[in-house]
Amino acid sequence: MSQELYDVMAQSIIDGEVEEASLLAERAIAEGIDPLAAINEGFVKGLDHVGEEFGCGEMFLPDLVLAAEAMKAAVAVLEPELERTGQERAVLGRVVIGTVSGDIHDIGKTLVATMLSASGFQVYDLGVDVDVAAFAQKAREVNADIVGVSSLLTTTMVKQRDVVEALEDLGLRPRVKVMVGGAPVTHSWAAEIGADGYSEDAMGAVQLAKALVAG
Numbered sequence: 735m736s737q738e739l740y741d742v743m744a745q746s747i748i749d750g751e752v753e754e755a756s757l758l759a760e761r762a763i764a765e766g767i768d769p770l771a772a773i774n775e776g777f778v779k780g781l782d783h784v785g786e787e788f789g790c791g792e793m794f795l796p797d798l799v800l801a802a803e804a805m806k807a808a809v810a811v812l813e814p815e816l817e818r819t820g821q822e823r824a825v826l827g828r829v830v831i832g833t834v835s836g837d838i839h840d841i842g843k844t845l846v847a848t849m850l851s852a853s854g855f856q857v858y859d860l861g862v863d864v865d866v867a868a869f870a871q872k873a874r875e876v877n878a879d880i881v882g883v884s885s886l887l888t889t890t891m892v893k894q895r896d897v898v899e900a901l902e903d904l905g906l907r908p909r910v911k912v913m914v915g916g917a918p919v920t921h922s923w924a925a926e927i928g929a930d931g932y933s934e935d936a937m938g939a940v941q942l943a944k945a946l947v948a949g
């Protein structure tokens with residue numbers, strides 16, 4: 735796999751080229767490129783660049799929106815391939831996952847959900863902007879093993895702590911494990927709020943989930 739193609743993938747996100755990103759994702763599949771590598775080494779690099787430029791005022795909200803749309807188009811093409819190449823089919827556990835209320839970032843959370851599902855977990859994806867109580871209620875309803883809470887904003891991270899507390903209030907802890915993630919989240923934050931684990935990416939989230947259900 736040439737760095738050149740990864741670079742073109744990243745550029746399609748930077749330029750917010752929805753059609754181009756989608757075509758490049760199809761090309762990756764046709765060329766037998768690992769779909770997760772296409773996402774992480776190609777498209778995500780572009781999104782990271784846009785995030786950095788946005789952070790220092792070089793790009794603006796419309797650029798962020800277009801980049802996100804291009805990213806979603808690429809991931810939509812690659813998702814079935816991620817599912818298809820998932821090796822383990824036995825149900826390893828039930829995971830309720832979502833992005834906390836006040837936060838609408840869903841690309842990373844959806845990637846984590848897809849990888850968990852492809853790895854054999856039964857996943858209940860509550861979407862974005864999810865109320866604290868909804869995580870706990872769904873966990874009780876489906877007898878979840880793990881609740882996964884994503885947050886991309888420093889202002890919404892605090893809701894991850896509220897989810898841990900909501901599970902405690904329903905008497906579901908410590909049987910239901912909590913894993914947290916998202917760009918501003920760290921190991922020390924996870925420990926501080928009493929979560930059972932943190933992962934910085936989707937592959938790590940799968941390893942963590944397996945470790946959590948194994949006890």
Ligand code: B1M
Pocket residue numbers: 778781782783784785786788789790795798799801802831836837838839840841842843845846881882883884885886887888889913914915916917918932933934935936937939
């Ligand atoms: Co927003 N945004 N955004 N944004 N955005 C960030 C997060 C930001 C860092 C950009 C910046 O300023 N440099 C910044 C947050 C600053 C902060 O609080 N620390 C920011 C901001 C400020 C905002 C707004 C407030 C902007 C505004 O309106 N002024 C606004 C907030 C809206 C809201 O949520 N209420 C906003 C809006 C948006 C868009 C809607 C335009 C769009 C999101 C579209 C969508 O998701 N449908 C968007 C985007 C695209 C980004 C960046 C550029 C990219 C995020 C992304 O999708 N990354 C982002 C900058 C950045 O992170 N580089 C930024 C790719 C994705 C694969 O990675 O989501 O990190 P990520 O997920 C990873 C890991 O984090 C981990 O695994 C995933 C896969 O590897 N992970 C988990 C994630 N969840 C996990 C859960 C787990 C385990 C691992 O267990 C449960």
